[in-house]
Amino acid sequence: MTDQHPLATRFRLDIAYDGSDFSGWARQPGLRTVQGVLEDAIARLFGRRGDEPGLTVAGRTDAGVHATGQVAHVDLHARHVEALTRQKRRDAGTQSSGEVFARRINGVLGRRSDVVVTNASEVPDGFDARFSASWRRYSYRIADAVTGRNPLERNTVVWHPATLDVEAMDAAARELVGLHDFGAYCKPREGATTIRTLQDFRWSRDDAGYVVAEVKADAFCHSMVRSLTGACVSVGEGRLTAADLVRFRDAGARTSAFAVMPAHGLILVQVGYPEDDLLAARAELTRAKRTLN
Numbered sequence: 001m002t003d004q005h006p007l008a009t010r011f012r013l014d015i016a017y018d019g020s021d022f023s024g025w026a027r028q029p030g031l032r033t034v035q036g037v038l039e040d041a042i043a044r045l046f047g048r049r050g051d052e053p054g055l056t057v058a059g060r061t062d063a064g065v066h067a068t069g070q071v072a073h074v075d076l077h078a079r080h081v082e083a084l085t086r087q088k089r090r091d092a093g094t095q096s097s098g099e100v101f102a103r104r105i106n107g108v109l110g111r112r113s114d115v116v117v118t119n120a121s122e123v124p125d126g127f128d129a130r131f132s133a134s135w136r137r138y139s140y141r142i143a144d145a146v147t148g149r150n151p152l153e154r155n156t157v158v159w160h161p162a163t164l165d166v167e168a169m170d171a172a173a174r175e176l177v178g179l180h181d182f183g184a185y186c187k188p189r190e191g192a193t194t195i196r197t198l199q200d201f202r203w204s205r206d207d208a209g210y211v212v213a214e215v216k217a218d219a220f221c222h223s224m225v226r227s228l229t230g231a232c233v234s235v236g237e238g239r240l241t242a243a244d245l246v247r248f249r250d251a252g253a254r255t256s257a258f259a260v261m262p263a264h265g266l267i268l269v270q271v272g273y274p275e276d277d278l279l280a281a282r283a284e285l286t287r288a289k290r291t292l293n
Contacts, residue, residue, distance in 0.1 A: 008075035011098060012123045013038075013055070013105075015070040017115035020155045020264065024063045025070075034061070034115055038072075041108040046080050053080065058129045058271040059136050059220065064263030066156060069137075069270040073129040076101075098122060126280030127273070131287055135199055135272040136220060140213040140229045140265050147209040157210060158265035164211050164236035166203050172235040172242035173201040173213070176228065176249060181292060183252040185228050186221035194221045194252075195292060203232060211236075219286075226261045234258040 015038070023031040027039065035055055043052035058071040076084075084097045084104075091100065102120035109115060126132065141156065143149055145163040176198055183194040200216040213229050231248070234240040240258060248255050274282050 008053075008077055009081050010073050010075050010123050010127060011101060011120050012127065012129065013072045013074060013102070013117050014119040015072060015115065016068045016118050017066060017070070018155065019061060019064050019066045021114060022063065024065070025057055025060045034070075037109070037113075037115055038105070038117075041105050042074065044108050045104050046083060049079075051077060051079075053077070056129050058133050059268060061266075061268055062223070062263055065266045065268065066264075067268040070268050071129045071133070071271040073123065073127065096121070124276045124279065126276070126283065128279070128283045129271075131283035132273055132279045133219075133271050133286070134274055134282060135216055135218055136268065137200075137214065137216040137270045137272070138220075138225050139267050139269050140215070140225065140261065141206075141267075142211040142233070142265060144211055146205070155264055156267070158262050160211075160233065162237065164233065165238065166205055166211055166236065168238075168242070169211075169213075169232040169236040170203040172240075172245050173203055173228070173232050175242045175246050177201055179292065180249055181252050182221060182224055182228075182249065184248045184254060185224050185231065187223045188254075189222055192221065196221060196224070201228065203236075223260055225266060226263065227258075229265075230261040231258045233261065 017034050021032065022034050025034045027033050027036040035057065039052065039055055046052060053074045053076055055072040055074050061067060081097065084100050087100050087104065088095060088097060098121035102117045105117045142158045142160050142164065144160045149159050150157070177200065179197045181195050186194045188194070197218045199218065200214065203211065203213050206212050213232070215225050215228065231240065231245050234257070235242060235245065244257070248257065273279065
């Protein structure tokens with residue numbers, strides 16, 4: 001089951017943003033957030049009549065974190081859909097309602113906006129941007145002494161003034177993959193589980209020489225990716241070993257043995273979903289309490 005209103009039409013929004021000037025995804029009073037900017041744009045688009053729809057997101061990113069593949073859904077009621085249909089007719093019907101929706105949101109946001117809706121589309125019954133997701137994939141980029149420091153990328157690449165041992169970092173990362181309690185690598189939140197399935201974690205140098213992590217899991221707890229990458233950087237510096245990282249994980253307690261990495265090197269790259277006929281079942285599975293058994 002989903003929380004969709006029976007008279008609403010659900011749209012999926014694919015979203016990209018530069019997180020530098022946002023206080024994270026989630027709307028907060030008095031702060032500029034991605035959700036707040038997008039919901040305000042949608043409200044302006046439909047005339048602010050008191051029934052403006054809200055967004056449900058696949059993953060709430062923290063302040064300073066970027067995205068190229070964020071996903072959210074929004075439930076549009078009859079008058080909203082009718083407005084898109086009228087616009088589609090004015091456009092001679094060459095675009096779908098989703099394409100019209102995305103174009104008009106981006107028009108409200110403006111040409112120099114630091115958030116863009118890259119695609120919008122109607123979704124089948126059962127789709128929930130958060131609960132139907134099977135996995136999320138992040139990347140983390142570091143410039144070290146091998147590449148040097150590029151000031152044009154200071155908002156998206158973390159500078160590390162020494163040479164990192166990428167092979168050691170990669171070997172350590174792979175030791176952490178699997179279903180585990182990652183409490184040692186998460187900031188605790190009351191009532192939230194820290195049990196996750198880390199599906200893939202690897203490090204390499206890209207064609208430009210940057211040190212890049214690829215991290216994929218069914219879901220992430222608060223600060224998990226930045227903690228995992230910070231632990232691996234300590235391995236790359238020679239201060240910790242792969243065995244240390246496994247020991248921290250299995251102990252399940254937060255440690256000061258490594259630093260959490262800065263937010264600006266982190267990018268939400270992609271959110272994965274099952275086939276349409278499995279969306280509702282996936283949502284129910286995600287809502288169930290996780291265990292290690």
